[in-house]
Amino acid sequence: MNKQGHxxxxxxxxSAALxxxxxxxxxxxxxxxxxxxxxxxxxAPDLDHKTSTSSQLIQFSAKKRRMFRNLSCFSAAMGLLLYMLQFVSSGLSEFMNTWMLWLGAAILFFLLARLRNLVLIGTGAILLVAYSFYAWHWITAFMGLAFLILPVVKHRGIIHTPEFAFILSMGLIGFSSLQPELVQMFIIGFVIGWWAHLLGDIFGSDGIHSLLLPKLGIALHLFRNGGPVERSISRVCWLSTILMLGCVLLNIKI
Ligand SMILES: [Zn+2]
Structure with missing residues (x-):
């Protein structure tokens, strides 16, 4: 299923959960x-895909990433060249002294090209620090670890397994029970959305598999990714959402 379908x-x-x-x-x-x-x-589960909609929110476009990578290589080469020229040239010109700035720029461009990894690792680290220093709920540590591994896991790997979804759901729901109503509803909605994503992947040709028993997978192949059947399902989903939300807003009991 693609993002519209999900x-x-x-x-x-x-909406049905309402x-x-x-x-x-x-x-x-x-x-x-x-x-x-x-x-x-x-x-959210497609954060494990490098170019999914959720990943695109935390990184530059492919064109800009390529530009940053090239700028990083160029700056690194300039830095090294200027550093080495200091030893062969007798006169210490001001320009040669800037080699450190070039290397700094190379690191900066490298990080910009890999902003997604930086955001994911940074978020993971913040969550783990919050857990260990402020004794936050264990789900903070679990999510911190999940963010840390996101740059290296494969798409539809561990993040898409029902076992991961189960622990995430238990932790989030447990955490939400101590929170105000608005936060509670946000978390319930998020958990529903997460499972709906897995359900969408099961219906399609992608499928999901078990973490503990990797050979155990399920893919119903009911439709092609982004194909006409998926588009029809999306339309039916939106129509039912409008009807259900209409009932909720108008306070009509079904
Ligand atoms: Zn997916």
């Missing part, structure tokens, strides 16, 4: 936050 499915399941008694009693703002969070959760 969002449509997540939002429709999120009918559950314990969610039906919360205020309208919290319900809308739940549906919005479902859309975010529906895209």
């Amino acid at each position: 969002v449509a499915l997540a939002v429709s399941i999120g 009918m559950f008694p314990f969610i039906a009693s919360v205020n309208v703002e919290s319900k809308m936050v739940l549906v919005l969070a479902a859309a975010i959760g529906g895209l």
